[in-house]
Amino acid sequence: MGQPATLKKISEQLNLSISTVSRALKNHPDISENTKRKVKELAALMEYEPNAYAVNLRTNKSKVFGLIVPAISNMFYDSFISAVEVEARKFGYSLMILQSGDDPLLEAENLKLCKLNRVDGIFISVAPDTLSTQLLSKYRESGIPVIFFDKVPDAINADTICMADEEAASLAAHTILKYKKKHVLALFGNADLSITKKRKQAFLNVIAQHGGKIKTSVHCCKNADEARLATAEALASRNRPDHVFCMSDELLIGAMKTILRAGLQIPQDISILAISNGFIPGLFYPEITYIETSGFELGKLAIKRMLENMESITAPKAIILPSRLVEGGSI
């Protein structure tokens, strides 16, 4: 391969100036068709590729987006990332992906990395105790669009893209009521997260409005194992629930462990409803009925909004992705 081709080398070979070569390669109207052809041929032959760093240094555009998530290996984020990557590519952008591990310090460090690499925009799902909201508004002010997704700081005036948390949870509650369940075991996630609060409140509101005909046992579980135990406890009690609701895949996994172990028939012995992107629900038989929250769709919306911002920064917008019921056979 020798040394990579540069404009200079091409220009020397052709006895042209660097600028002419540059223009020819860009189809500048000033350049004659003849020279364009010659230049392009030689460029192809020499496998010329513009040096992104020189371009960026000159233009102050990197054609790279930063994307910060708590963790890549997570059923939700990986589909989000996947979607963003595919769409970004169509417009010539690449992705620099960083993990914060839910650590505010790491998150701040990631943000610095983004700045260092002069990313053209940032997608971020913030850590629980984020320190970075100030930093992020600075970026925004200095012309780097920031799109918050999924986990969004409270009360922020910025572009945000979220699932319809309340809507999903009330849809879940309504669905459960429709099927005339008597006793629901409702499993929610980490009680400190705003997503948990929102979903729980919306869910319980609907149940409460319906009057007292349905009994509800609520648990907040930090992980799959706690969900497994909570379910086991509920099944062992004299007043066994006839339905389990799980606000996330993780909880569903835990609950299913117990239910399968107990040898219960779904939905005859116990029915199930989850909020999920559909992957885990599809693994079981019958497939679990779920309220869809698609990282993929969210990703598409996020990149769309980002590209709008690339054109011109407009007033911040809070976008909410509606959710829908996907019927499996678990209820």
Added chain:
Amino acid sequence: MGQPATLKKISEQLNLSISTVSRALKNHPDISENTKRKVKELAALMEYEPNAYAVNLRTNKSKVFGLIVPAISNMFYDSFISAVEVEARKFGYSLMILQSGDDPLLEAENLKLCKLNRVDGIFISVAPDTLSTQLLSKYRESGIPVIFFDKVPDAINADTICMADEEAASLAAHTILKYKKKHVLALFGNADLSITKKRKQAFLNVIAQHGGKIKTSVHCCKNADEARLATAEALASRNRPDHVFCMSDELLIGAMKTILRAGLQIPQDISILAISNGFIPGLFYPEITYIETSGFELGKLAIKRMLENMESITAPKAIILPSRLVEGGSI
């Protein structure tokens, strides 16, 4: 934030030359402690960050690795990526992640992107009909280390990091023999991939050596759905298998769909063994017994090897991650 600080601005404020400022910031021994202090203070105040593009243009080092996988949202790759990201960060490297979607053309395009962005090294799991092996050896020759992982082109003299494919498959076969199964439905992946060839051959070798007491039906399935159908067909035949072996999670998912639908008891009616990282097997009850292949561990090995290459390029090495049997209750 105004305009970002530069060496020039700092030097003007302090009436020093740009180079002195540059050196001071780097703790160059030539510079007096006094100036160092002054420079550093002002730099901090002005929130100076070196412009990565200028640095890269100068030094021809980007501190970025390219990572190309068929798909990010894949149980195996996401844990691999996660591991690489965490380790790379410790050494000041970031990751540019690209998806090939198993499309050789996209893969080649991704490689170009890597080149364009002057990545310092490339991790790649190649697409089935990769066109890129030549391109990749060129990169290697021109000083960009390439680490192949998981899916590796046949007969290549390069750094490769793989699961112990043969070992895992023969371990699987031995396990199945140990349990005295009579008729095995063996599901393998895309027949064009070397990983499939290796696993299939090793598996069948062990079976063959054992003599003819066990019947084996072999299928190559391109995806979960084909595995589902192949399993359904096998279950419907007069000569129903008493065991299913799946060389990957995807096939396991397909096979399990059919088995659960048929209402078969595991392991009484039919037993199961898979090669997996353990996530999917853990979702079922009884948990599926599997031969472990950890993306996380593989990732750690890959980045370790890459960093060795950053020091100095040495002779290519084929690294193999040993596998082990994890007992569930499915056999």
Added chain:
DNA sequence: ATGAAAGCGCTAACAG
């Protein structure tokens, strides 16, 4: 239609 020249921000000889 083409060229010359300046400069993006930084590093690294070389020269004092």
Added chain:
DNA sequence: CTGTTAGCGCTTTCAT
């Protein structure tokens, strides 16, 4: 200990 200079590869204004 500090400054001067050249140049990485490219874009872009201003000439011609």
